Amino acid sequence: MMFQVDQLHTLVVVVEEGTFEAAAQRLRITASAVSQRIKAMEQAAGQILLQRLNPVQPTEAGMVVLRYGRQVQLLDGDTARQLSGLAHSAGDHISLPLAVNGDCLSTWFLGALAGFPRAFNAVFDIHREDQEHTTALLRSGAVMAAVTSTAEAVQGCTATPLGIMRYRAVCSPDFASEWLDDLPAIDRLDVAPLVTFDRKDDLQHQFYRGLTGRDLHAPRHFIPTSDDFARAIVQGFGWGVLPEQQCSDDIAAGTLVDIAPHHAVDVLLYWQRWNLASPLLDEVTRRVTTAAVASLHSAR
CATH class of the missing domain: 3.40.190.10 (Periplasmic binding protein-like II)
Structure with missing residues (x-):
């Protein structure tokens, strides 16, 4: 593996928090340690991964690694939960970033996730974006799944019609x-x-x-x-x-x-998600598609 798991986790947290200092507080390490991990990743990749802006922004190469880091976290969390048969420790919640347009958020989408099984130990990071633009967040690795009006699946994703x-x-x-x-x-x-x-x-x-x-x-x-x-x-x-x-x-x-x-x-809506065998993503997908059938007009 080109990157260590703690390095990948650090990159994801830096992008989520926006600054090295905020990431350090969340990770309970120093900002210097965060910086050293990111620099080590950039040396291993031979490319700059993060633009040092406020908030930080991943470069094109950084988006590739960010997506990989999120996939590793998702699979690691799924594996830990299945091995233990229970949710793993309270400090190891899986953050699931999703992109949804404002109209779906204010009408049916949140109801789909309400009462989500505690055993998955998941927390949701909702990105509000117009349905024509949510696929850009999928491509960048910023989110794992999205409600979108784009029928063509983003590379590495599947697309399922939700309804009108x-x-x-x-x-x-x-x-x-x-x-x-x-x-x-x-x-x-x-x-x-x-x-x-x-x-x-x-x-x-x-x-x-x-x-x-x-x-x-x-x-x-x-x-x-x-x-x-x-x-x-x-x-x-x-x-x-x-x-x-x-x-x-x-x-x-x-x-x-x-x-x-x-x-x-x-507006015909689709659910696009990473094409990974993940019980967590499967459960989110099942809930979203079920809620869509009840709330949207049939596309047939």
């Missing part, structure tokens, strides 16, 4: 009265304020292009959390696209107006 996340374009009744003249006036959406999650959020634009064939140039509010995003629409900041799970009750209650009841935005 359906979105509705909605606004408050007062907003409709002021900006849409109480009508589903699609053409007016190009000048009416809209609410968007962040600069990666393209769902409002997808909705408008799908309905009109044109690009959207409306003024935008940026609200970067799912619950606040939905609340901003209810409170009349602008119109926006929400998951059905978040807006169906408000539509039924009359606190939101469905701007185009016959036109939804459907």
Whole structure:
């Protein structure tokens, strides 16, 4: 083996914590010892593995080693648990990094992991990222599995269809009265304020292009959390696209107006995970796919 297990563990912790000092505190060694381990790894690899930024960032070579380090940790934890028949010591929790988009987090994903068997001794490190970009975290080795809209499996991963996340374009009744003249006036959406999650959020634009064939140039509010995003629409900041799970009750209650009841935005989601024989990853996958069947529209 090119690297020692304690070196690989140190690299993973440094990337997770962001600095050598924070990693040293977690590992209960000195920052100098952390630095020496990373330097020894870089000498063995013949390449720089970490950019000394704040927070530190893995180089391209570092991403390869980071992925390897996480795989070693996962398999080591699975082996220890199976050999003992019990969870191993409390200090040896397995950290499982996962990438999920904000809409899934705020609707069904956390329920999939609730009540996770204690015997696995697992803790979850959730990375919130847009579904079009979660595969980048898989490629970098930053996460072991991800909810993504990308059907093609990342190298070294498997991809399983989860189902369709359906979105509705909605606004408050007062907003409709002021900006849409109480009508589903699609053409007016190009000048009416809209609410968007962040600069990666393209769902409002997808909705408008799908309905009109044109690009959207409306003024935008940026609200970067799912619950606040939905609340901003209810409170009349602008119109926006929400998951059905978040807006169906408000539509039924009359606190939101469905701007185009016959036109939804459907996003087909996939579960991509490392292609490793791991009981821990298998259990996470089983729970996620089961929850998706209950929460999402069938892709068939």
